[in-house]
Amino acid sequence: MTKSLTPVDPPQLFSNPAFTQGMIVPSGPTLFVGGQNGADADGTLLDGLGAQTEQALRNLLAVLAEAGTDADHVAKLTIYLDPSVDPSEGYAATASVWGGRRTAVTVVAVAPARPGALVEIDAVAAIPSP
16 A cells, blocks of 8 residues: 655645645656546536536546545646636635645646636546555
8 A cells, every 4th residue: 555645744834624735645657637627428518617627636536546546646736827817716615525635736827728618627646655
C-alpha cells in the first residue's frame, strides 16, 4: 500500500482548513488528470457554475477510479474559473462533492477552452500500490 500523502503547512504561512500549502507524494506511479469541465456523459455542459463544478469533480473522480486511485491520493488540483463568475459559488459546490479533503490547490481566473464552460479542473494523484 502506498504511504499517505503528507501535507506541508509551514507555521509562518496562512493556514486554511480547505487547502494545504504543499503536498509530499511518495514515489511510485503518478496520474496526471487532464482538465475536466462540467459536461455530462453526453458532452452536454450543465447550467451554472455550481452544477458545472460538481460535474467536473465527478468527472475527475471517475478518472481517478478508473486509474485505481481516489480523491484521498490527489496531491494537487488546478481550478480554472471563467473571470466572469463569483468564485464563492464554485467553492461551495466543491465542498458538496470533494468534502473536507485538503490538497494543494491553485485557482486561476481564465476562460476555459471550451465555449460555455465556466470551470475546468485538473489534478495530479498518486496511484497506490496493490
